Amino acid sequence: MRSRMLRREGIQLFRRRAARRQIIHEFNRSLILISDPEALQASIATRIRELFGPDIIIIFQLDRERGVFSPTYSVGIERSALADVRFHQRGRLARWLLVNESCLVIERARQVYEFLSSPERDWLGRLNTSVCVPLISLNRLTGIILLGSRGGHWEVTDGDLELLELLAHQAGLAFENAALYQQQRDRLRRLHRAERLAAAGQLAAGVAHEIRNPLTAIRSTIQYILHRFPREDPNRELVIELLGEVDRIDRTVNGLLSLTRSRRFEPVETDVIGVIEQSLLLVEAQARRQAVTIDRHYERDHLVVMGDAHQLKQVFLNLMLNALQAMPDGGRLTISVSTRHPEYPLRGDRWTKIEIADTGPGxxxxxxxxxxxxxxxxKRDGTGLGLSICHSIVHQHEGEIEVRSQPGQGTTAVVRLPLV
Ligand SMILES: Nc1ncnc2c1ncn2[C@@H]1O[C@H](COP(=O)(O)OP(=O)(O)OP(=O)(O)O)[C@@H](O)[C@H]1O
Ligand SMILES: [Mg+2]
Structure with missing residues (x-):
């Protein structure tokens, strides 16, 4: 009698395990091919909802540069409710999740809950959280998922919890995969861009030299002709316009020449903050005229890189001018300098990051x-060489440059340079 009962229980356990293996297997299969982080989050949230039934699911991912977990995906809660929710990477919640590598069920672990900092408790309460799930990959906490329900009626069973932890482990790996994939794609894109620019630069150098000499001749001839017209002659205007056009070609040619590396690059110890300040000096008057306020956030007073101050000034000036040109009717130009690099967090303090952000149309x-x-x-009067030149100079300094923008939310140019 008893042995039959044991056998039945054994079979049930076996079936439950098989079903669970099936779920994990399917979960894995559904994640493995998704490389877009947004789609990945949606897929994970949907599966969690189907399997465990919470109405609120909020996924937080680590923002490595700022060292905080911020919400990147949510179901069942308004975006506005999440506006300034953050969990610090070194905060108590994140540390507990990392050390214990298990879910925190608030109802069952009151003493852990009491140990959390009061802002953390506050947020968990406001977000109706019942369970905090860690996303761990390579011994690092890369994300947190909060599960809960509006009425507070949702609960997890022990069996659910075990499965949830297994799935969270898979999800952590899937996120890491997607992040690596994106990083690799960005690298390739930068590489292609560099190659494209190098080829364009070589071609441009040849053309620019060819144009320069005849252009000088054309300019002096036009000037000569201009003097032959009496002051009141209406044709004078035409000739003056011609001179303007020649100057425009001259600007383009000069831009092309600075795209190429004809000039010898002899880097010396250069204080980036000093160079930024010199560039700002040149644009301040224009900013005032356009009612643009300038904000500075410098992490330190001096940051020394190996570089060519003249060329770096050209980079910052180009970026600041782009920003100002994007804000003809006023706005804010924010220059931030810090020392961190998201891809090399350990060597972070050996990089400087300069951000030039505007509040233009994006x-x-x-x-x-x-x-x-x-x-x-x-732009009507643009040469379209400004950013190409910036790219070329920054790469010569073994740095990186990118421009981030969302329509309607302004633009941020980010320059990263290795520190001495
Ligand atoms: N801060 C910005 N806001 C909005 N658009 C920008 C910004 N920076 C660059 N752009 C876009 O990128 C294009 C290329 O910029 P780039 O600096 O290379 O050339 P340009 O500014 O058009 O010409 P030039 O630099 O010779 O004046 C710009 O024409 C503009 O469309
Ligand atoms: Mg420009």
């Missing part, structure tokens, strides 16, 4: 891939 996504291309411009 760049449409379809243009974002082309803005570094020589001659790509949306």
């Amino acid at each position: 760049i449409p996504p379809e243009n974002l891939d082309r803005i570094f291309d020589p001659f790509f411009t949306t």
